[in-house]
Amino acid sequence: MKLTRRQKVPEIEAGSMSSIAFLLMLFFIVLCSVNADTGIARRLPPVVTKVNHPVVIAPRNLLNVYITSNNELYCNHQLIGFGELRDHVKLFIQNPENDPSLPEKTEIIIPYFGSELVTVKHIISVQCERGTKYQAYVDVQNELNAAYNELRKSLARRKWGKDFSELTEKQQIAVCQYYPIRISEAEPIREGGDK
């Protein structure tokens, strides 16, 4: 159909362009928010140049977790399976029966709980060999976090009947004081001075 000069050239309707733009923006926001930054947080020990007063840790307060190059797991020099680690760690942190071979319990005052016996001096030392696979190392760190999280969740349930994530920030801090995360990645020095 031939356009003559008298015929009006049709205008392109741009009214719905804004809604198209918003939809595209929404699509890309949904797409990008799936890429969340998640991981297992840890704090590394500072580098010590001079060890004047080496920190002495009583053997009962130390849990040695060691992963070999063959991805075998040793807990206090005992070979265990990855699935057993969580229960070992939970028992170590909690020491419910005040076992003398497990960490010593000290009485501290925690808000919302009052005076409680807590294993404030416990330390979990994680070491591995150069040939250990990274996934195995992450699995161990994951199990340690899981042990602490399970203890904290059950405490929140017992005390307030709510899930840990539903507590207020002050309540969460109190629960974390009850079960503090004490994981070390440094070379532990056993009592008596020998490494």
Place this chain on the structure above:
Amino acid sequence: MNRRFKRSQRHELPSLNFFALPDILFILIFFFVLSSHVRQGNTHSGVSMPLASELQQVDKRAYVVYVTIKQDLNTHKPTIWIENKEVPLNRITAVMKVRRSALEIAERQYLVVSLRVDKDMTMGVVSDVKLALRQAKVLNICYAAMPEPD
């Protein structure tokens, strides 16, 4: 009367209207959202990420530096990348010291290094990188991992 007929006979090209386009786009987007799912062993910049169940979100106030350790495809040796730039092991401490000093003193406690390591990597390189970070006084790290599929 003749004039009235002439006006109605002037043909105007009907303009294209896009009224239905947002609806079509809605349908397309819903289709993609419903049909997409997280792939197992999701890759981040060429790294096959490890899986973990107890994951924590990186603190919103944190200044995150992404350190990636992956295997070179040709030499099969581990390579270390600090945010898209390859850095040899002996230069990591220097680079991180520069980054740390670029922050205000009050902000330095929020500096976090997100370690993205291939899940089949051996721990030797990772331990070396961690020691280099400790020497640069960068102590907050996060072992990046993906959630385990249900």
